[in-house]
Every structure is written in structure tokens, then in C-alpha cells.
Amino acid sequence: MANLHDIAYDLEKAIRDSDEYQTLTNAYKAVNADDVAKKMFDNFRQLQLTLQQKQMTGEQITEEEAQKxxxxxxxxxxxxxxxxxxxxxQRMSMLITDLNKIITKPLEDIYGNPENLS
Amino acid sequence: MANLHDIAYDLEKAIRDSDEYQTLTNAYKAVNADDVAKKMFDNFRQLQLTLQQKQMTGEQITEEEAQKxxxxxxxxxxxxxxxxxxxxxQRMSMLITDLNKIITKPLEDIYGNPENLS
Ligand SMILES: [Ca+2]
Ligand SMILES: [Ca+2]
Structure with a gap:
């Protein structure tokens, strides 16, 4: 079989060539080309990040923040x-989740199901 | 080019066949076959997890815990x-980090360097 890294590069190229990736790239360009959309989206991402950080540090998210x-x-x-x-x-994220499930299976076989190894 | 998922399965097989993975599997089996080693290792992992969870929730790790x-x-x-x-x-983790860097490059091109898209 081809070298491990060569296969990873093949996978990188296949991701780049996928419909999911092409669609995402175009959608991202479209938002960035539209000043209003870009500003709305950046603000939203910033709010998401702030709330995620609060959750990670165990801080309470207020009802006002959740509503906002x-x-x-x-x-x-x-x-x-x-x-x-x-x-x-969302489509890209589903594809990456799928691929990750496949690729991390060997490690899951060790750490997820240790009884399989006995 | 072959189907995206087929390439991911090739990569899974290449990971499974790698020296890093074979060595890890054997090392893990050896620890699990040794009751003393297994108990020591499980206790250590448990302590690591506890400290990681504390860090993630922003809780202070005491000097005593760090020393322990x-x-x-x-x-x-x-x-x-x-x-x-x-x-x-550690070797397996370095390999996976390497592979992840390759595979996540397309997404990094979008989100890490948005100026490249203009
Ligand atoms: Ca513009
Ligand atoms: Ca035993």
C-alpha cells in the first residue's frame, strides 16, 4: 500500500475537490463579498465564541444572552x-465527521473497546 | 480520483498497518496483561482526567494535586x-497530528486565512 502520508495527501485533495468543499468555499466568498452579510455573520460568530467560552469555563449563560x-x-x-x-x-461538518469516524476507528479499537484486545 | 470515503478507508488501513499503531497495540496489551501495571496506569489516567476536567471548568489545581x-x-x-x-x-499522537495537519488544510485555507480567498 502507498505511504501513509501519501494517502493523507490524496484524502486532502479529495476533500478539496468534493462538492461539499467547493460549495462551502463559494458560500464563504459570497458572504465575504457582501459587507452587510459579512458584518452580521462576524457578529454572530463572535457571540457564538463568547457563549462557547463561557460554557467551557462553567460560567452561567444568562437568559438574556440565550435569547439574544x-x-x-x-x-x-x-x-x-x-x-x-x-x-x-453543516454539510461539510457532516462529511468531516464521517471521515473522522473512519480514520479514528483503529484508535477507538484500542481505547474504546479494550476488551477486544485481550 | 477514487471516492472520498474509499480514500479514508485506505488511510484507516494504512494507520492500522503502521509501525506506530502495531507498537501501540502491543504496548497496550502488555500493560493490560500485567495486573500491577494496569492498576497503576488506570489510576494515573483517572488522575489526568480529573485534572483536565478541572482545567476545562476553570477550577484551580492545588499545589498538592500538581505534586501528586x-x-x-x-x-x-x-x-x-x-x-x-x-x-x-506519544509516537502515535505525533503521527495523528501530522495526518490531521494534512487533512484539515483545506478547511484552514478557508477559516485560517480568509484573505487568501478574496
Ligand atoms: Ca466587499
Ligand atoms: Ca492479567
């Missing part, structure tokens, strides 16, 4: 370029 | 099967 995030999702999804980007990100 | 972890590392590394396993885990 919910309202922002509804607001920005009315913008077509942004809702396209969010859909493309 | 340090002492446990020194203690268990004197056990040959365990120090073999820890070395094998």
Missing part, C-alpha cells in the same frame, strides 16, 4: 448568503 | 511496560 443568540440566528438566516453558508458548513 | 500528578508520572515511568506504552502513545 436565538434572535441573531433567526435574523441572520433571513439573509440568503448567510443561510447558504450555514447550510454549506 | 508529578510523583505519579515518575513512579509509573519506572515500570517498563508503562513507559513503553507512554512512548508508543
Amino acid at each position: 443568540a436565538q434572535q441573531q440566528v433567526q435574523l441572520i438566516q433571513q439573509h440568503e448568503a448567510i443561510s447558504n453558508l450555514m447550510a454549506a458548513e | 500528578a508529578q510523583q505519579q508520572v515518575q513512579l509509573i515511568q519506572q515500570h517498563e511496560a508503562i513507559s513503553n506504552l507512554m512512548a508508543a502513545e
Whole structure:
């Protein structure tokens, strides 16, 4: 079989050539080319990051913050370029999750099911 | 080019066939076959997990806990099967980090260097 790293490079190229990746790239370019969409999306990402960091450090997320995030999702999804980007990100994320499941199976066989090794 | 998922399965097989993975599997089996080593290693992993969770939730790690972890590392590394396993885990981890860098490059091109897309 080909070298491990060569196969990883083949996989990188296949990801880059995939519909999922092409669609994501175009959707991301479209949002960045639209100043209003870009600003809305950046603000939303910033809010998401702030809330994620709070969750990770065990800080309480206030009802006001949760409502604000919910309202922002509804607001920005009315913008077509942004809702396209969010859909493309979700498809890409599903593909990456799929590939990761395949690739991490050998390690899962060791650490996830130690009884298989006895 | 072959199907994306087929390439991922090729990569999975190449990981499984690698020296790094074979060495890790054997090292893990050796620790699990040795009741003393297994108990020492499980205790150490448990302590690591506890400290990681504290860090993630922003809780302070006491000087006593840090010292205890340090002492446990020194203690268990004197056990040959365990120090073999820890070395094998480190080599495997470096390989996976390498592969991940290759595979995540397309996404990094979008999110890490947005200026490249303009
Ligand atoms: Ca512009
Ligand atoms: Ca035994």
C-alpha cells in the first residue's frame, strides 16, 4: 500500500475537490463579498465564541444572552448568503465527521473497546 | 480520483498497518496483561482526567494535586511496560497530528486565512 502520508495527501485533495468543499468555499466568498452579510455573520460568530467560552469555563449563560443568540440566528438566516453558508458548513461538518469516524476507528479499537484486545 | 470515503478507508488501513499503531497495540496489551501495571496506569489516567476536567471548568489545581500528578508520572515511568506504552502513545499522537495537519488544510485555507480567498 502507498505511504501513509501519501494517502493523507490524496484524502486532502479529495476533500478539496468534493462538492461539499467547493460549495462551502463559494458560500464563504459570497458572504465575504457582501459587507452587510459579512458584518452580521462576524457578529454572530463572535457571540457564538463568547457563549462557547463561557460554557467551557462553567460560567452561567444568562437568559438574556440565550435569547439574544436565538434572535441573531433567526435574523441572520433571513439573509440568503448567510443561510447558504450555514447550510454549506453543516454539510461539510457532516462529511468531516464521517471521515473522522473512519480514520479514528483503529484508535477507538484500542481505547474504546479494550476488551477486544485481550 | 477514487471516492472520498474509499480514500479514508485506505488511510484507516494504512494507520492500522503502521509501525506506530502495531507498537501501540502491543504496548497496550502488555500493560493490560500485567495486573500491577494496569492498576497503576488506570489510576494515573483517572488522575489526568480529573485534572483536565478541572482545567476545562476553570477550577484551580492545588499545589498538592500538581505534586501528586508529578510523583505519579515518575513512579509509573519506572515500570517498563508503562513507559513503553507512554512512548508508543506519544509516537502515535505525533503521527495523528501530522495526518490531521494534512487533512484539515483545506478547511484552514478557508477559516485560517480568509484573505487568501478574496
Ligand atoms: Ca466587499
Ligand atoms: Ca492479567
